Amino acid sequence: MMMGSEKMNNSMEIEDENIENTKISLMRILVEKQDPSSKEVEDGALRRFLRARDLDVEKASNMFLKYLNWKRNFVPNGSISPSEIRHEIQQNKMFLQGWDKKGRPIALLLAARHFQHEGGVDEFKRTYFTFQTSTNSQNVLVDDDFEFSLTGFIVYLFDKIITRMPPGQEKFIVIGDLKGWGYANSDIRAYLAALSLVQDYYPERLEKLFVVHAPYIFMTAWKVVYPFIDPKTRKKMIFVDNKSLKSTLVEEIDESQLPATLGGKLELVPIHNS
Numbered sequence: 152m153m154m155g156s157e158k159m160n161n162s163m164e165i166e167d168e169n170i171e172n173t174k175i176s177l178m179r180i181l182v183e184k185q186d187p188s189s190k191e192v193e194d195g196a197l198r199r200f201l202r203a204r205d206l207d208v209e210k211a212s213n214m215f216l217k218y219l220n221w222k223r224n225f226v227p228n229g230s231i232s233p234s235e236i237r238h239e240i241q242q243n244k245m246f247l248q249g250w251d252k253k254g255r256p257i258a259l260l261l262a263a264r265h266f267q268h269e270g271g272v273d274e275f276k277r278t279y280f281t282f283q284t285s286t287n288s289q290n291v292l293v294d295d296d297f298e299f300s301l302t303g304f305i306v307y308l309f310d311k312i313i314t315r316m317p318p319g320q321e322k323f324i325v326i327g328d329l330k331g332w333g334y335a336n337s338d339i340r341a342y343l344a345a346l347s348l349v350q351d352y353y354p355e356r357l358e359k360l361f362v363v364h365a366p367y368i369f370m371t372a373w374k375v376v377y378p379f380i381d382p383k384t385r386k387k388m389i390f391v392d393n394k395s396l397k398s399t400l401v402e403e404i405d406e407s408q409l410p411a412t413l414g415g416k417l418e419l420v421p422i423h424n425s
Contacts, residue, residue: 174201174208181212186219195321203354203383218352231307233423239304240423242266247311247425249408249417255358256315257324258308259410259419263331265301267338301341305348308422309356315425322358324403326413330364337372343379350384361400362390363413 175197182189182197197215204210233240244264249257312323349357380388391399397414409415 171198171201171206174206177208178212178215181208182215182219185212186216189215189219199321199355203350214351214354221352225302226306230310231303233307236304236307239301240421243421245304245308245422246410246419247308247315247422248410248420249404249415251324251358251404251408254317254320255322255324256312257326257404257408258312258422259326259328259413262327262329263333263336265336265338265341267341301338302344302348305345309348309353311422311425313356322356324358325360326400326410327360327362328364328412329362329366329369332364332366332369334368339372339375342372342376346376346379346384350381357384357387359403360388362388363396363400364393365390 175194178197178201179189179194182192197211200215200218201208201211204214239245242264244261246259246261247256248259251257316323377385389399397409400409400413400415404415406414407416410417410419412419
């Protein structure tokens with residue numbers, strides 16, 4: 152027999168779900184009125200934006216419409232071609248493999264392999280990029296000489312991850328390995344671009360970001376980026392001490408799904424080969 156507290160919890164969950172569904176319906180009316188193309192969007196996408204704005208229909212709708220406009224302009228063909236991000240792929244720094252214990256796909260970044268792009272201006276050049284946080288009104292305006300090879304690479308990565316998600320799963324795990332990271336790898340503008348993607352255009356997709364092997368000098372860059380991270384995203388970032396590295400990771404990820412470089416059993420698979 153179900154206990155009284157369990158019945159109450161189930162009733163509250165049902166009520167919360169009903170409230171959320173009602174707000175999704177209201178949100179759909181608003182966004183479809185302003186952008187008819189949103190009729191093709193599933194409720195699950197609207198739900199993620201709604202949750203990212205604490206069920207505020209107006210804020211979530213504005214956020215979603217901004218995303219649609221960005222998607223049309225930044226990814227006009229609907230996806231990123233590997234030929235557009237050759238520089239990032241050649242650095243061989245991102246790997247996609249394995250799942251955590253709840254079936255969420257895992258991406259691994261070897262941050263010491265990232266260097267600022269110095270290629271030709273034709274490779275993934277974008278005009279303007281406005282970075283806005285949900286916690287303040289600051290904008291970071293990057294001029295039209297900034298090349299968004301990393302931004303495109305992250306979109307490419309996210310699309311790869313999303314296609315690997317099993318039915319009913321919406322989130323993923325990232326492990327950022329900073330072993331060997333130095334000032335030559337520091338790229339603040341790229342970090343802000345990546346952060347904007349996670350917070351503004353792919354909300355409620357990141358489950359956790361495990362930062363491992365972080366050197367002391369990394370904190371200089373971290374202090375610059377930190378103010379732009381909204382509270383929800385901050386809670387998802389976990390700096391793992393070297394002494395408890397494997398024990399922390401295996402709480403979420405089975406050893407068979409961890410990369411061998413972190414004490415697991417999987418060999419690294421580059422993102423473009425996954």
